[in-house]
Amino acid sequence: xxxxxxxxxxxxxxxxxxxxxxxxxxxxxxxxxxxxxxxxxxxxxxxxxxxxxxxxxxxxxxxxxxxxxxxxxxxxxxxxxxxxxxxxxxxxxxxxxxxxxxxxxxxxxxxxxxxxxxxxxxxxxxxxxxxxxxxxxxxxxxxxxxxxxxxxxxxxxxxxxxxxxxxxxxxxxxxxxxxxxxxxxxxxxxxxxxxxxxxxxxxxxxxxxxxxxxxxxxxxxxxxxxxxxxxxxxxxxxxxxxxxxxxxxxxxxxxxxxxxxxx
Numbered sequence: 253x254x255x256x257x258x259x260x261x262x263x264x265x266x267x268x269x270x271x272x273x274x275x276x277x278x279x280x281x282x283x284x285x286x287x288x289x290x291x292x293x294x295x296x297x298x299x300x301x302x303x304x305x306x307x308x309x310x311x312x313x314x315x316x317x318x319x320x321x322x323x324x325x326x327x328x329x330x331x332x333x334x335x336x337x338x339x340x341x342x343x344x345x346x347x348x349x350x351x352x353x354x355x356x357x358x359x360x361x362x363x364x365x366x367x368x369x370x371x372x373x374x375x376x377x378x379x380x381x382x383x384x385x386x387x388x389x390x391x392x393x394x395x396x397x398x399x400x401x402x403x404x405x406x407x408x409x410x411x412x413x414x415x416x417x418x419x420x421x422x423x424x425x426x427x428x429x430x431x432x433x434x435x436x437x438x439x440x441x442x443x444x445x446x447x448x449x450x451x452x453x454x455x456x457x458x459x460x461x462x463x464x465x466x467x468x469x470x471x472x473x474x475x476x477x478x479x480x481x482x483x484x485x486x487x488x489x490x491x492x493x494x495x496x497x498x499x500x501x502x503x504x505x506x507x508x509x510x511x512x513x514x515x
Contacts, residue, residue, distance in 0.1 A: 264313045264314070264316040266317055267479060267483075268313050268482065269313060269314040269316075271485075271489075272311070272313040273310065273314055274490075275310055275490065276303075278490055278493045278494070279492075279493050280307075282493040282496055282497045283296075283304075283493075284300075285497075286300070286496070286497075290500075290506050294350050294510060295347070295350050295352070295510065298343060298347045298350055298351075299347055299351075299496055301339075301343045301346070302340065302343040302344055302347055305336050305339040305340035305343050306336070307336065308335065308337070309333060312329060312332065315329070331376055334379070335372070335373075335376040337416070338372040338375075338376070341417065341420050341421060342365070342368050342372065342416070342420065344424055345420045346358075346365060347424075348424040348425075348427040348431070350510065351431070351447075351450075351496075352435070352442070352443040352505050352508055353508065353510055353511070353514075354510055354511055354513060355427055355430070355513060375412075421454075421458065425451070425454055425455065425458070428447055428450055428454065429451060431447050432444060432447035432448055432451055434514045435447060437514075440514070441503070442499065442503035442504060442508065443505060443508060445498075445503055446495050446503055446505055449491055449494075449495035449498075450492055450495045452488070452491060453488050453491035453492040453495065456484070456491075457485055457489055460481055460484055464481050465481045465482065465485065468481055
């Protein structure tokens with residue numbers, strides 16, 4: 253097995269592509285409508301950033317389906333996916349720090365979050381500059397030797413995946429839970445209802461994406477269970493923009509003072 257086969261992107265079905273396009277459309281529609289309604293609200297701006305960051309993974313999923321069996325990495329595809337996933341992780345954490353109120357952490361450590369955004373952008377730019385040029389006539393990027401790839405994985409990729417794929421999402425989930433807990437204890441129904449459904453979205457989506465679907469792909473790749481789990485993941489993903497939309501137009505969460513956290 254050669255390096256390009258080993259590092260080939262996963263395949264995507266038509267169902268995956270449709271779900272990705274529908275999810276991206278839902279996020280963008282809610283984000284655009286919210287920006288028109290309250291363009292200066294930090295909660296709206298950060299949600300819009302989260303929606304924009306999701307365009308990369310959603311778009312690449314649709315592109316993989318469109319490519320069919322021609323599953324090869326390209327430099328723009330790899331960098332777009334990496335940047336989108338990293339910014340998306342930070343943006344989702346950022347959102348949980350300002351919705352429905354600013355939490356104590358972001359009041360004290362805003363500079364840390366800004367530095368994280370800048371670091372991700374700088375890391376992606378550095379990777380783009382160091383990436384070898386495509387091989388003449390093939391359009392494919394030659395890969396470095398396996399030893400260098402393993403070293404990069406140990407020194408850069410694995411720590412980043414752990415930090416942005418485990419630590420940051422868990423911290424965001426914990427922040428969202430504490431906001432829901434505070435809203436419940438103080439009986440602020442608009443914040444309680446919206447944060448509850450966002451919690452369901454993130455917890456359900458996380459379990460399905462990290463645990464259930466990978467195990468099903470290994471244990472029963474040809475059965476209907478992978479598609480069923482993917483449909484549930486799609487539903488969990490849609491809960492987030494729908495809960496945000498309900499929070500704005502039904503429960504009027506934006507009327508809450510963002511700096512008046514009960515904690």
